[in-house]
Amino acid sequence: MKICYYPGCTLKTKAKELDRYARASAAALGVEMEEIENWQCCGAVYPMARDEIATKLSAVRALDYAKAHGGKLLTLCSACHNVIKRTNDDMANDADIRARANNYLKLETPYSGETKVVHYIEMLKNIVGFDNIAKKVVKPLNRKVGAYYGCLLLRPNKVMAFDNPENPTVIEEFIRAIGGTPVAYPFRNECCGAYVSLKNKDLTKRRCNMILESAKEKGAEEIVTACPLCLYNLQKNSDNALPVVYFTELLAEALGVKND
Amino acid sequence: MQRIGVFICWCGSNIAATVDVERVSEAIKSEPGVVFSANYQYMCSENGQQLLRNAIKEYHLTGVVVGSCSPRMHEATFRKAAEAEGLNPYMVEIANIREHCSWIHKDREEATEKAIILVRTAIAKVKLNAPLTAGESPVTKRALVIGGGIAGIQAALDIAEAGFEVDIVEKNPTIGGRMAQLDKTFPTLDCAACILTPKMVDCAQSDKIDILTYSEVEDVKGFVGNFKVKIRRKARFVDETKCTGCKICMDNCPSKKGLNEFNMNLNNRPAIYIPFAQAIPNVAVIDPEQCLKLKSGKCGLCQKKCGVGAIDYTMTDKIIEREYGAIVVATGFRPINIDKFNEYGYSENKDVITSLELERLMNAAGPTNGVLLRPSDNTHPKVITFIQCVGSRDLTDCGKPYCSKICCMYTAKHAMLIREKYPDTEVHVFYIDVRCPGKNYDEFYRRACEQYGVDYIKGMVGKVYNQNGKLMVQGSNLIENEQVTIPSDLVVLATAIEPEPSVRKIATLLTASIDTNNFLTEAHPKLKPVESPTAGVYLAGVCQGPKDIPETVSQASACAAKVIGLLVKDSLKTNPCVAQSDESMCNGCSQCANVCAYGAITYIDKEFRLGGGKTETRRVAYVNPAVCQGCGACTVTCPSGAMDLKGFASKQIMSEVEEICRK
Numbered sequence: 001m002k003i004c005y006y007p008g009c010t011l012k013t014k015a016k017e018l019d020r021y022a023r024a025s026a027a028a029l030g031v032e033m034e035e036i037e038n039w040q041c042c043g044a045v046y047p048m049a050r051d052e053i054a055t056k057l058s059a060v061r062a063l064d065y066a067k068a069h070g071g072k073l074l075t076l077c078s079a080c081h082n083v084i085k086r087t088n089d090d091m092a093n094d095a096d097i098r099a100r101a102n103n104y105l106k107l108e109t110p111y112s113g114e115t116k117v118v119h120y121i122e123m124l125k126n127i128v129g130f131d132n133i134a135k136k137v138v139k140p141l142n143r144k145v146g147a148y149y150g151c152l153l154l155r156p157n158k159v160m161a162f163d164n165p166e167n168p169t170v171i172e173e174f175i176r177a178i179g180g181t182p183v184a185y186p187f188r189n190e191c192c193g194a195y196v197s198l199k200n201k202d203l204t205k206r207r208c209n210m211i212l213e214s215a216k217e218k219g220a221e222e223i224v225t226a227c228p229l230c231l232y233n234l235q236k237n238s239d240n241a242l243p244v245v246y247f248t249e250l251l252a253e254a255l256g257v258k259n260d
Numbered sequence: 261m262q263r264i265g266v267f268i269c270w271c272g273s274n275i276a277a278t279v280d281v282e283r284v285s286e287a288i289k290s291e292p293g294v295v296f297s298a299n300y301q302y303m304c305s306e307n308g309q310q311l312l313r314n315a316i317k318e319y320h321l322t323g324v325v326v327g328s329c330s331p332r333m334h335e336a337t338f339r340k341a342a343e344a345e346g347l348n349p350y351m352v353e354i355a356n357i358r359e360h361c362s363w364i365h366k367d368r369e370e371a372t373e374k375a376i377i378l379v380r381t382a383i384a385k386v387k388l389n390a391p392l393t394a395g396e397s398p399v400t401k402r403a404l405v406i407g408g409g410i411a412g413i414q415a416a417l418d419i420a421e422a423g424f425e426v427d428i429v430e431k432n433p434t435i436g437g438r439m440a441q442l443d444k445t446f447p448t449l450d451c452a453a454c455i456l457t458p459k460m461v462d463c464a465q466s467d468k469i470d471i472l473t474y475s476e477v478e479d480v481k482g483f484v485g486n487f488k489v490k491i492r493r494k495a496r497f498v499d500e501t502k503c504t505g506c507k508i509c510m511d512n513c514p515s516k517k518g519l520n521e522f523n524m525n526l527n528n529r530p531a532i533y534i535p536f537a538q539a540i541p542n543v544a545v546i547d548p549e550q551c552l553k554l555k556s557g558k559c560g561l562c563q564k565k566c567g568v569g570a571i572d573y574t575m576t577d578k579i580i581e582r583e584y585g586a587i588v589v590a591t592g593f594r595p596i597n598i599d600k601f602n603e604y605g606y607s608e609n610k611d612v613i614t615s616l617e618l619e620r621l622m623n624a625a626g627p628t629n630g631v632l633l634r635p636s637d638n639t640h641p642k643v644i645t646f647i648q649c650v651g652s653r654d655l656t657d658c659g660k661p662y663c664s665k666i667c668c669m670y671t672a673k674h675a676m677l678i679r680e681k682y683p684d685t686e687v688h689v690f691y692i693d694v695r696c697p698g699k700n701y702d703e704f705y706r707r708a709c710e711q712y713g714v715d716y717i718k719g720m721v722g723k724v725y726n727q728n729g730k731l732m733v734q735g736s737n738l739i740e741n742e743q744v745t746i747p748s749d750l751v752v753l754a755t756a757i758e759p760e761p762s763v764r765k766i767a768t769l770l771t772a773s774i775d776t777n778n779f780l781t782e783a784h785p786k787l788k789p790v791e792s793p794t795a796g797v798y799l800a801g802v803c804q805g806p807k808d809i810p811e812t813v814s815q816a817s818a819c820a821a822k823v824i825g826l827l828v829k830d831s832l833k834t835n836p837c838v839a840q841s842d843e844s845m846c847n848g849c850s851q852c853a854n855v856c857a858y859g860a861i862t863y864i865d866k867e868f869r870l871g872g873g874k875t876e877t878r879r880v881a882y883v884n885p886a887v888c889q890g891c892g893a894c895t896v897t898c899p900s901g902a903m904d905l906k907g908f909a910s911k912q913i914m915s916e917v918e919e920i921c922r923k
Contacts, residue, residue, distance in 0.1 A: 157656070167602035186725030186732075217727075 003123070004066040004073050005033040008080035009041050015077065015228035021248035022076055022120055024257040029128050029136060033074060036065050042080040043087070045195075053100045059087040060101050064111045076120045076248075078227035082152040082160065085117040089159045119153065119162065120248070121170055121226065130177035138256040140179020145250065146220030146242070147171030147182060148211065150230040151191045165189060171224065171247065178254035183220040187211040192233040201237060208238035216241045224250055262387055265296040265321040266379060267312055269303035269328035271358055276301075278362035280372040284327065287376045291383055295319050304334050309341040316345040323351045323386040327379045329358040348391035350836065350907055355382035377920060384919040388912045392836035397886045399485040400585040401827050404429065406477055406766060409437020410809060411590035411801030411816040413459050418820030419588075420468035424827045427470045427582060428463065429477055429491055431762065434539035435460055437592055441522060441616065443623040443630075445809055446673045447704035453538060453625070460540040474545060476762070478579060480587075480769040481859060483887055484796030485832045487584045495575040497546035497554070498532070502570035505534060505542035509562035509571065518550040520627070524617045526635065527627035532562050532571075537625060544570075586796050586823040587770065589780060590816065591763045593802035595755040596651045600658040604647065604753055605724045610636040611731055612724060614755045615667070618674055632682065634750045641749035644678060645733045646671050646689040647721045651756035653692065660756045660777060665806035667754035668695050672708040674752065679712040688715045688746055690735050698808075717744065724751055763803050770797050771857060780804050790818045798822050837907035838888035839895060841881040843868075845902035848879030852894035852903050860887035861894060 011019040026033050040058035049055070062084065066073035075081035090097045092113025102110040118126075124133060147168075154165040163170045168189060172182035190211060193204030212234060215223055224247040225231050234244040252258040266288045270276035281299040289297045296319045300308050303326055315321060324347065326338050331354040339349035357375040365371040403419050405412045408430030416426045428435060439445075440460075442452035463469050472491060479490035513530035520529040522536050531550035534542060552559035553573055563571040595616050598606050606612045611634045613621070624630035634641045648671055651659030668691070675687045694716070696705040708714045721735035730747040737744045759778040767774045772792040773781040780799050783791040790798050800816040801807065807815070826832075841852070843866060853861040864882050867875050881903065883894075895903045895910065904910055 164602060186723060186727075190723075214727075 001030060001127070002032045002034050002070065003118075003127075004036050004069050006036055006039055006042070006062050006066075006073055006075050006080060006084065008039075008075070008077045010077055010079075010228045014232070015246070018076060018226075018228060018246040018248055021246065021252035021258065025248060025251040025255050028252075028255045028257045029124075029133065031123070031128065034069075036062055036069070036073075039065075042083045044079065044083065048083070048086065053097065053104060056087050056090070056097070056101055057104055059084045060091060060105060060111055063088055063091070063113075063115045063117070064105075064107055066115045067111065071114070072116050072118050074118050074120060074123060076226070078119075078150060078152040078225075079229060081117065081119045086156075086159050088113050088115060088117050119226070121153075121174060122162070124174060124177075124251075125170060130173055133174075133251075133255075134177045134179075137177070137179050137254045139254055141175070141250060141254055143180055144183050144219050144221045145175045145180040146185055146215035146218070146223045147175060147188055147247075148192075148215070148223045148225045148230060148234070148244070149189050150225060150227045151189070151194075152227060154189060171226075174247065175224070175250075178251060180250070180254075183215060183218050185215045185218040185220065187214045192230045193237065194229060194233070197233055197237050204233055204237045205239075208234050209241065212238055212241035212244075262293050262322045263295045263320055264291075264293045264323040264325060264383055264386060265312070265315045265319060266291075266294055266298075266325045266327065266383065267303055267308075267315075268297075268299035268357070268375075268379070269308070269326065270299065270301045271329060271362075272301065275328070275358050275362045275375075278365055278368055278371045279357060279375045280368060281375075283372055284357075284375050284379060288379055288383070291380060293323075293387060294383065296321065303328050304337055309337070312338065312341050313345045316342060316347050321347065323353075323389060325353050325355055325379060325382040325386055327355040327357045327375065327382070330354075330356050330360075348393075350392040351386065351389050353382040353386040353389065355379040380922075381916045381919040384915045385912050388909065388915055389907070392906055394833040394836045395885055396831040397483075397485055397834050398831050399827060399829050400487070400583045402426070402582070402584050403586045403588065403823050403827065404477075404487070404489055404582070404584040405588045405590060407437070407590035407592055407760075407801070407803070408432075408435030408463075408471065408473065409590060409592045409801065410439040410456060410459075411592065411803075411812045412437070412588065413456075413463055414813050414816035415588045415590060415798075415800050415820045415823070416469050417459060417462055417466070418817050419823050419827075420466045422820075422824040422827075423468070424824065425468050425470070427472055427491075427584075429475050430471070430473045431476050432535070433474045433496070433543075433545040434535045434541070435463065435471060435473060436536075436538075436540065438616075439809060440536065440538075441524070441619055441623075443619050443626075444673060444677060446669045447698075447700045449673070449677070457538045460538065464540045471541065473541060477766060477769060482583075483858070483889070485585045485826070485829075486886070487587060487796065489582055489584060489587075491580050491582065493578045493580060495548075495577050496543070497548070497551075497571065497573055497575045498544045499570045499572055500541060500543050502568045503543040504568060504570075505539075505544070506567070507534065507544075508565050508567065509544055510534065512561050512565045514559065514561060515550050515552050518547050523620045523627050524614070526617060526620055546571075546573075586798065586826050588798045588800055588816075588819045588823060589763070589766060589770070589772065589792070589803055590800040590819075591760045591766060591803045593757040593806075594760055596660065596758045598650060598753060598755055601650060601753075603723050604650065604721070604751070605726070605731075606753065609724070609726055609731060609751075610634075611641070611749065612751045612753065614753050615670055615674065616755070618752050622674070622677060632678065639749075640682065640685075642684065643686045643746065643748045644688070644750045644752065645731075645746050645748040646675060646687070646752045646754060647724075647733070647735075648689065648691040648694075648754045649720075649756075650753040652754075654756070660758060662777060662806065663695065664754075664756045665695075666757070666808045669698075669701060669704065669808065671752075671754045672696070672705045672714070675714040676704075676708045676712045679708075679714060686715070687712075688717060688733075688748070690717050690719060690721050690733070692718075692720060698810075719744075757802060757806055759803050770794055772797050772799075790815055790822060796826065834886055835890055836885075837890040837905065838885045839883045839890065839892070839903055839905050841883060841898075842902045842904065843880045845900050846878075846880040847900055847902075848881065849899065851897050851899060852881055855893045855897045857891070857893070858887050858889050860884045860889070 175182040197204035515531040519525040620626040652664040719736035798819040801812040
C-alpha cells in the first residue's frame with residue numbers, strides 16, 4: 001500500500017531518527033511512504049494567525065498534491081500534523097479562508113479540504129491495525145513505557161479528533177501492541193513548555209521535570225513521544241529523570257528493523 | 261360583497277419608523293371591498309379599539325383587517341372589540357406588519373411595499389371568512405400532578421386547598437424528590453427535611469389528594485378540561501393498604517447488596533426497603549432486581565416475618581385510567597453524568613464526589629450519620645476543594661451550555677457548613693464567576709468569604725490527579741496570574757443539573773414542546789412562564805429551567821392558581837377553527853386519521869341517497885370538534901380534498917397566495 005507522506009523540515013534535520021525508524025517500520029508493515037514532491041515548510045505556527053493567508057499556502061499545496069495522489073496525507077511530526085490538519089479544516093469549513101487561499105493558488109480545481117490528514121499513529125491503528133502489528137513483532141519490548149502525548153496531537157479536540165484529550169489511550173494501545181507495558185501517569189497530556197523554553201528556560205524545566213518525575217513515580221522506564229519539540233525539551237530542559245525516545249524507534253526495535 | 265375596514269397601527273415607532281403607514285392606508289383605500297381605511301398610533305390602546313368599534317358601527321363593516329403586530333399578541337384584543345360591536349370575532353384578520361415586516365427590514369421603501377402586500381393578503385382572506393361560533397366542552401374538576409418533589413407537592417397542596425381533587429403521580433416509591441435528599445437549604449440554612457416533611461404529611465392527610473407513588477404516566481388522550489390518562493402502577497410486591505412501615509422485613513432481608521439510591525449509591529440497602537425514615541407513603545417496596553424470592557424462588561423471609569401479611573410476590577403492574585381537567589408537569593432534575601470529565605478523575609478516585617453526594621455525607625440520616633468522612637478510607641478530610649461549573653456553561657460536548665443557577669449558592673452553603681462544623685478544615689473554591697442574585701443571596705456568599713474564611717479562587721481547574729494519597733487539584737488563579745496546585749483530601753464537583761430524562765416521554769404524551777436541553781418550553785418566556793403551549797398543561801420546577809427551591813415553590817403555586825382558574829369553570833369555549841370533512845367527497849381512505857396527532861378523527865358508516873329511491877352506505881371521516889386542535893395536517897393529506905379547516909380553508913389560503921403573487 002502506498003501513501004503520500006509529508007515529513008517536514010525538523011525530520012530532515014534535528015529529528016532524523018523519527019523519520020528513519022518510521023520508514024523502516026512502515027516497510028516492514030507493508031506500507032510504502034511516498035514522500036510528496038517539492039514539499040515546503042508546513043508553515044509552523046504561523047498559519048494559526050486567523051487573518052494570515054500566505055503562510056497557509058504551503059500546507060494547502062501539500063494537501064492538494066495528496067488529493068490527486070490517493071487522497072490521504074500521512075504526517076509524523078506532531079507540529080506539522082497539527083498545522084496541516086487545522087489548515088485542512090479551515091479549507092473545508094471556513095469559506096473566507098478557502099476563497100482567499102484559492103485566489104492565491106489559482107489551482108486547476110479549487111481545494112476545499114478533500115484530503116484526509118492521517119497521523120502515523122492513526123495509520124498504525126486504523127489502516128494497519130494494532131492486531132496486525134502485534135503479529136509482526138519479533139522482539140517484544142518487555143518494559144514499562146510511558147506515553148507522552150503533549151498538546152499538539154490532541155488539541156483542539158474538535159479539529160484534531162485524535163483521542164480524548166483528557167484521557168487519551170491510543171499510544172498506550174500502541175505500546176501494548178509492541179509488547180510493552182504502558183504506564184498511565186497524570187501529566188501525559190500536559191504541555192512541555194514548547195517555545196517558551198526560548199524565553200523562560202526555568203519554566204520549561206519545571207514542567208519537563210514534573211512530567212518525567214510523575215511518569216517515573218508510576219513506574220515508567222522510558223518515555224515515548226511523537227513530537228520533536230517535546231523530545232528536545234524533555235531531553236535538554238530537564239534533569240533527565242527518564243530516557244525519552246520517539247515512538248517510531250520502539251516500533252522499529254520491536255519489528256526488528258532498528259538497524260536497517 | 262363584504263364591507264371591509266382596514267386599520268394600520270404605528271405601534272409607536274416600532275412600525276411607523278420603517279413603514280410609511282400613511283401610504284399604506286392610502287394605497288389600501290382603493291382596494292375593492294374596502295370602505296374604510298385609517299391609521300393610528302396604538303391600535304391596541306383604548307382609543308384605538310374605540311376607533312375600530314366606531315368604524316364598525318358607522319360603516320356597517322362586515323370584515324376587519326388590522327395591520328399590526330403578531331396575531332399571537334393582539335388578535336384576541338381586536339376580536340373582542342369587534343364582538344362588542346356585534347361583529348362575529350372570526351371576521352377579524354391580522355396582517356402582521358411588525359414581526360414580519362418593520363422589525364426585520366431596514367429599507368423604508370421596500371418595507372412599505374411589503375406592508376401593503378401583507379395587508380392586501382389579509383383582505384383577500386377576510387373576504388372568504390365566514391362567521392364561526394365557538395362550541396363548549398365540560399371541565400373535569402380534577403387535576404393531575406406528574407412528579408412528587410417539592411414542586412408537585414406545593415402545586416397539589418394549593419389545588420387541594422381550593423377544594424379540587426388532585427392526584428400526584430410519582431415514579432419513585434415515595435414523594436419528596438430531590439429536596440428530601442438535601443441537608444440544609446440556602447440562604448437560611450434551615451434543615452431541608454424539617455421544612456419539607458410537614459408538607460409531605462399534609463399531602464398524605466389531605467382528603468383531596470391521592471398519592472400514587474411507584475407509578476408512571478403511560479398514556480394521555482384528550483384536551484384541556486378533558487384529559488384521559490392511563491397510569492401504570494408498578495408492582496410494589498407490598499400491599500400499601502396493609503403495610504405499617506414497621507421495617508421488620510428490612511431487618512430480616514438477607515439480600516443487602518442493592519445500591520441505596522436515596523444516598524446517591526454511597527451505601528447499600530436491603531432488597532425490601534423504605535427509601536428513608538420520613539417516606540410518604542411509609543410503605544416498603546421490593547426491588548425485583550435484588551429480591552432472592554423473585555429472582556430464584558428461594559427465600560420468602562419477609563413474607564414469613566411480616567405481621568400483617570402485606571407481602572405479595574405475585575403482584576403485577578396495573579394500569580388504571582383517570583380523567584383530569586388540568587395537568588401540572590413537575591418532573592424535576594438529576595445531576596448530569598460526569599464520566600466524560602476525565603480531567604476531574606471522578607470515576608478513578610473515590611474521594612472526588614458530586615455536591616449531591618456531599619449532601620448525603622453531611623446529612624444526619626446519610627451513610628455516615630452526618631459525620632463528614634471521605635469515602636475512600638472514612639477519615640476526616642482536612643483540605644477540601646470545590647470545583648464549580650462542572651458541566652455548566654460548558655460549550656464542549658461533555659456538558660451543558662446553560663448556567664445551572666443553584667451551584668454557586670449550594671457550594672457557598674457547603675463551604676460554610678464545613679467551616680462551621682469542622683473549623684480545622686481548609687476549604688478552597690474554584691469558580692468562573694460567582695452568581696448570587698436573589699434576596700439575601702449575595703450576603704450569604706459574602707459571609708462564606710469574609711466570616712468563614714473560605715478561600716475563593718477565580719479560575720478553572722485543568723486536572724485532578726492522585727499523588728501519594730493526595731488529590732492534587734491543578735488550576736489557575738486568574739487574579740494572582742499563577743498556576744496553583746492544591747493537595748486536597750476531598751474534591752467536590754458542583755455538577756450541572758439537567759431535566760429528569762423521563763420528561764421526554766411525558767412531553768411527547770402531552771404534545772408539550774421541549775427545547776434542545778430537554779427543558780419544557782413555556783408558552784411565553786415573560787408573560788406565560790408557567791403555561792405550556794399545550795392548553796391545560798402547566799410547568800413547575802426544574803423541568804422548565806434551572807431554579808432553586810424558593811423559585812420552584814413560587815412557580816408551583818402559580819401553576820396551582822392557573823389550574824384552579826381552569827377548574828372553577830364548568831365549561832370551556834372550544835376553538836371553532838377545526839377540521840371538517842365534506843362527506844360527499846370523502847372516500848374513507850383513513851389517511852387523515854393516520855396523520856392526526858390528537859386522535860380526533862374516526863370513521864362512521866353513513867347512508868347516502870343516490871336518487872331514484874336508491875341509497876348507498878359509505879364509510880366517511882368524522883372529526884370530533886372538541887378534540888381537533890386545528891393543526892391542518894389532515895387537510896393537506898386528504899387526497900380527495902374533502903377535508904378542510906374552518907377559518908383556514910384551502911381556498912382562503914390559495915387566495916392569500918394569489919394576492920401575494922399579484923403584480
